[in-house]
Amino acid sequence: EVQLVESGGGLVQPGGSLRLSCAASGFTFRNYRMNWVRQAPGKGLVWVSRINTDGSTATYADSVKGRFTISRDNAKNTLYLQMNSLRAEDTAAYYCALLSGTQGFDIWGQGTMVTVSS
């Protein structure tokens, strides 16, 4: 079965850090660019970051640039998001996602909730 399973979310104080993981299975993980997308409670989808297939290139939304780091371990079929200097506005469900290009192959995880609060 093709799936993505996120973990690592939770409650963290402002200024704190958290690392999210996303385990991939059922497809050749190393062949695809991967993304993190977040959704604040009751709000819309917001793209956070993307990493290329070998992990050498990453891009970020301005709102997280310099604070978040995306990485991957193709041997472990796992995507990561290291989140530092967390703010209240980072509170959201974080989705790991393989976003469709021209082939229609598109996969989302179930999401992991991150709450930044004192």
Place this chain on the structure above:
Amino acid sequence: QSVLTQPPSASGTPGQRVTISCSGSSSNIGSHTVNWYQQLPGTAPKLLIYSNSQRPSGVPDRFSGSKSGTSASLAISGLQSEDEADYYCTAWDDGLDGRVFGGGTKLTVL
């Protein structure tokens, strides 16, 4: 606000045809293909349309997409109660060097 502009809400009665618009610019929709997602409450988004007008297998042909210039639209014909959901458009943006989403449209089936 979002880089791609969608109406916050839309509605229709069962059997009707509804269209949701998505307006962007030359750096996103004008240069790249558009995907559409459906999100039911409490669930992850589901791909409805990719490459402007292509449907993944399993998506009913009641759903169709189109693009013209810097705008795109999603049409749902033969509206059903289970179509009640949030709908999002998305495209890559060269200026931001990132993917952008519309703010989402909440579809209500009356």
